[in-house]
Amino acid sequence: xxxLVPIKRVVDYNVKVRPxxxxxxxxxxxxxxSVNPFCEIALEEAVRIxxxxxxxxxxxxxxxxxxxxxxxxTALALGADRAILIESDSLLEPLAIAKVLAKVVEQExxxxxxxxxxxxxxxxxxxxxxxAALLDYPQATNASEIKLDESNVTVTREIDGGLxxxxxxxPAVVTxxxxxxxxxxxxxxxxxxxxxxxxxxxNISDLGVDVNPRTELLSVELPPSRDxxxxxxxxDELVEKLKNEAKVIT
Numbered sequence: 001x002x003x004l005v006p007i008k009r010v011v012d013y014n015v016k017v018r019p020x021x022x023x024x025x026x027x028x029x030x031x032x033x034s035v036n037p038f039c040e041i042a043l044e045e046a047v048r049i050x051x052x053x054x055x056x057x058x059x060x061x062x063x064x065x066x067x068x069x070x071x072x073x074t075a076l077a078l079g080a081d082r083a084i085l086i087e088s089d090s091l092l093e094p095l096a097i098a099k100v101l102a103k104v105v106e107q108e109x110x111x112x113x114x115x116x117x118x119x120x121x122x123x124x125x126x127x128x129x130x131x132a133a134l135l136d137y138p139q140a141t142n143a144s145e146i147k148l149d150e151s152n153v154t155v156t157r158e159i160d161g162g163l164x165x166x167x168x169x170x171p172a173v174v175t176x177x178x179x180x181x182x183x184x185x186x187x188x189x190x191x192x193x194x195x196x197x198x199x200x201x202x203n204i205s206d207l208g209v210d211v212n213p214r215t216e217l218l219s220v221e222l223p224p225s226r227d228x229x230x231x232x233x234x235x236d237e238l239v240e241k242l243k244n245e246a247k248v249i250t
Contacts, residue, residue: 001055001148001170003046004110006101007039007075009068010121019220026121026220035071038116040078040183042176045146046114047079047184054148057081059108063088063100069199076194077186083197088204088211094122096211098130103207105135110171112153117142117175128175138168144179 011017012032020027035043046058060075061084062068072083086100105113118125125141132139140155144163147154153168158177168174186194204211232238242249 001049001112002057002059002108002110003049003055004059004061004101004105004108004113005039005043005046005075005080006097006113006115006127007043007060007062007071008036008116008119008121009033009062009064009071010036010119013037013120019222023219023221025217033067033071035074036116036119036121037183038118038120038176038178040116041178041180042114042116043075043078043080044181044183045176046112048181049112049146049148050079055112059084059110061086061101061104063092063097063204065089066201069201072199073191073194074186076197076199077191078184079190081197083199085199085201086204086207087201092211093213093215094124094126095130095214096209098127098134099209099211100204100207101127101131102134103209105131105171112148112171113137113173114146115173115175117177125175128173132173135171135173137171137173139173139175140166140168141175142177143174144177146174146180 011028012034015031018027043060049055050058058080059082060072060080062072063086066087068085072085076083084104113131115128117128128141129139140157142157143155144158145156151170153170153172153174155166155168155174157164232241
């Protein structure tokens with residue numbers, strides 16, 4: 001069985017992002033970049049499936065600039081067997097990324113595509129669902145447990161009020177939630193081995209996919225600052241302010 005794991009290069013979750021001076025976009029100058037945390041969970045699950053002898057190959061893929069090779073090398077150090085970079089100079093929308101991934105799926109024929117449910121930069125939570133729709137594959141989102149057999153993928157996901165279990169026929173698309181697993185750290189020997197693993201670079205124009213944007217980013221701004229709270233001396237004063245100033249009680 002072959003598993004394809006799309007990953008994304010994002011600003012490290014420890015970095016406090018800020019807009020550019022002209023508010024045209026997020027300022028990424030000198031910002032530390034990492035693999036999206038949800039993508040790390042997807043990759044960890046794929047590697048565990050392979051370690052359990054339920055898969056023969058794990059392929060990491062990303063769509064982005066040349067610098068994304070750094071994150072692909074990290075994925076290789078974490079256990080992926082080979083990597084694919086679809087090189088694009090522009091930041092693509094989820095639909096465009098899903099189209100690119102669908103084209104790669106047609107070429108690679110994986111039995112399972114497993115990816116993070118969302119990226120921490122855009123928080124769109126769209127790519128996995130769009131990819132499944134384009135491929136006409138069964139899908140399960142927000143997976144907290146994944147089990148495999150010869151022809152099916154059984155996924156448990158949390159919903160309001162309980163757990164939902166889905167059984168999908170292969171090939172399938174699964175997106176991962178935080179509770180699925182705890183990603184490992186890359187060891188120094190594996191980091192060194194990753195430098196020798198195969199990393200294929202393909203220009204996005206060679207795929208013949210329409211990646212023109214459907215939306216336009218107008219501006220990026222910080223949320224308005226909130227006024228400082230008021231400290232009251234007694235419950236009576238609190239009730240008075242809620243009644244006469246905030247007017248939330250009568």
